[in-house]
Amino acid sequence: MRLVLAAAALLALAACQRAVPPEDAAAARRIEADLRALADDRMQGRETGSAGYERAARYTIARMQAIGLRPAGEDGGYRQRVPLLRAQRLAEGNTLVVERNGATVALRFREQFLPLLDFETEQAQVAAPAVFVAQAVHAPELKQDDFAGLDVRGKVAVLFGGAPARFPPDQRAHYASTDEKLRALAERGAVGAVFVATAGDEETYPWARSAAQWQRPGLSLRGADGGPLERRGSLRVVARVSAEAADILLAGDGRSAAGLYRDTDAGRLRGFVLPGTLSLSSRQRIAALESHNLVARLPGGERGSEHVVFSAHLDHIGTGAAVDGDSLYNGAVDNALGVAVMLEAARALAAGPQPRRSLLFVAVTGEEHGLLGARWFARHPSVAPGTLVANLNLDMPLLLAPTRDAVAVGIEHSSLAPLARQAARDTGLTLSPDPAPQEVMFVRSDQYAFVQAGVPAAYLNAGVIGAGFGDDPLAAQRDYLRQRYHQPSDDADQPIQYADAARLARLNARLAELIAQAPQPPTWNAGDFFGQRYGVAAPIKQAEPSRAP
Structure with missing residues (x-):
């Protein structure tokens, strides 16, 4: 009887922990719809510069418009040209x-x-x-x-x-x-x-x-x-x-x-x-190629000339060697999910009060080839140079088992840390340390392009603490990295936790609010390695806005 009661208690606890607020349920449905659209076979894996990437770009622009975000690219539109060379x-x-x-x-x-x-x-x-x-x-x-x-x-x-x-x-x-x-x-x-x-x-x-x-x-x-x-x-x-x-x-x-x-x-x-x-x-063989970043803006108030920048890469790796007869690399988790979470954060912010600082939402190209779109935007922003004050990046959120926390990569380098902790408290989340600091994820995604331009950045990712009995997020993440990362099986049929994705969107939105409303923009911590190398006195800074050649 005691065993039965204990098991019942554990099941009841798990049920409570998995309860989803109504607003998260609606957000989860929107995120799933965006992911399924971007990871659909019609997008052909969204290789940079491809027809599939162009279809994904048109879809993303339509979503930005529907949310009510203003165009902030070139020529009054949502696109920023990114000039490229292709070698084979x-x-x-x-x-x-x-x-x-x-x-x-x-x-x-x-x-x-x-x-x-x-x-x-x-x-x-x-x-x-x-x-x-x-x-x-x-x-x-x-x-x-x-x-x-x-x-x-x-x-x-x-x-x-x-x-x-x-x-x-x-x-x-x-x-x-x-x-x-x-x-x-x-x-x-x-x-x-x-x-x-x-x-x-x-x-x-x-x-x-x-x-x-x-x-x-x-x-x-x-x-x-x-x-x-x-x-x-x-x-x-x-x-x-x-x-x-x-x-x-x-x-x-x-x-x-x-x-x-x-x-x-x-x-x-x-x-x-x-x-x-x-x-x-x-x-x-070398040839010229062009792709596009997609840039949308939520205008701010009294500090509206300053910008908090969201980024998420829209590209993936296209088609490749067939695995079990499938040669289409859909990139659902990497990174249709990141773009979908960014769009949901944008929707929540657009529905709220006007922020003091402006917010930018940038779907970047060329991440899989070396952070190319982010590097171009960070050094040649489509807004006034020197106005980027912080970056929040979303890349491959490994939301594959229910969690009750999130991981904030990179906050220890700047004054973003206390704001991230406050955002987590406001969202009802535990903020966990990076479970694999030796991997230094801080330098391995688009946020690093902004860091190299002197902009403090953070990368909010999936948590590592299971929401209920038997949930093992770390095991699920390891399984993805071993079996599905950059493989055709990274598709929409995985056990993606859309309620957790909705909560991650709320966390990102709340952190952006806190940054936008703060009296001062974020700063690098005294003596920080990246701050000393790339901060105020560093040679690599935001350049004048420029057009693709």
Whole structure:
């Protein structure tokens, strides 16, 4: 009898915890309708620049209009042009040859190496002496200099990804970025770079998956001269090599690639000259492309010239390799759900009192190709430059099991933290810490483009505390990441918790209200790594509004 009563009590508790307020039930239905529309097969996976993306854009604009948001793009409309370049590898002309001690070894294209896409030239080649540069990290504030005593000018640098394990998570994420490593190498005059994969890298992302997608195009922002907005400087060819082929480049004199990586990750190893030369070549086809961010505005009052910016990426990855006969990658959770939640937050805010500061709602393009739309908007906003005061980003909310909390990523860096905690209290939610700080999600979605433009940002995501007996949100999230992330099975048939999505929309709306009404705009915390690097004194700031070339 006691067991029966206990079970009944647990079921009653779960029922209470799952009760959905009437306003959330209506919001949940709207969010589901938007998700099903954006993740429909007719949208063809919403690849940036595709006809499917254009259909999704028209749908989103219609929803913005229906909500009552004003156009805030270019030419009095909702669109902001984003100029792009599209590059695609060709089957021939890609080589990586190691010449050492009188022997020559040619690595196999696709199976053992892949050149990174080059947006500057359709054909490039380089042959030069090789030098091992560990992880190409120059971080004097952390007493790390992988270039100490090395001259990399005119050489091909061989390196591992990542950054030393002893680094704090934020700094480790920054110095682990490919862009940061290539910038450091170009500054020192390297003419080529070869990233060597480790077994750990390939546990996370198997080489076979990269090889299978060798023909997938890549995108880059296009500058006014028709070339890429960001260039590689002295670097002519950059490539990646599989873990299986790593010893071809690095083994010798009693060392192995695996041993070198262990010592590098532990911070015990610096760079050294490698014997012999490396010859690399790459071939790709390059073409101009255009896509659009979608920008809507809810005008503010006395501080209406300042803007709190919502962002959610509308694009996904289109079509690809068939899985169980399905080659359409719908991107329901990633990120039709994020856009749907943003639209619901916009609807709630538009129905409320006028905020002191204006609110922008930006459905960005090109996130899957490197935060391209967000980077363009953050640096070339369609509103007056210097008026973006905060960013709230929505990307892939993993709302796949009922929860009673939310996770606020990035609030610890700025004065957004107390406002986020207040918003959670007002919404009846617990605010949980990031369950995986080592993943540093703060630098891995569109909010980071705003951070790099000096704008404090937050990324509100799904919670991790189950709403009732047997609910395990973390297990559901892990299952999605293993089985459905960037797969055709990320569709509308998943167990998406739309009531939780409605609550996440309320949380975002309330936080936006608090930011908009605050006496002062958000500020970076004193001594914060990102604030010091990108804040008021940083070189990368919001530029003048500009049109696509």
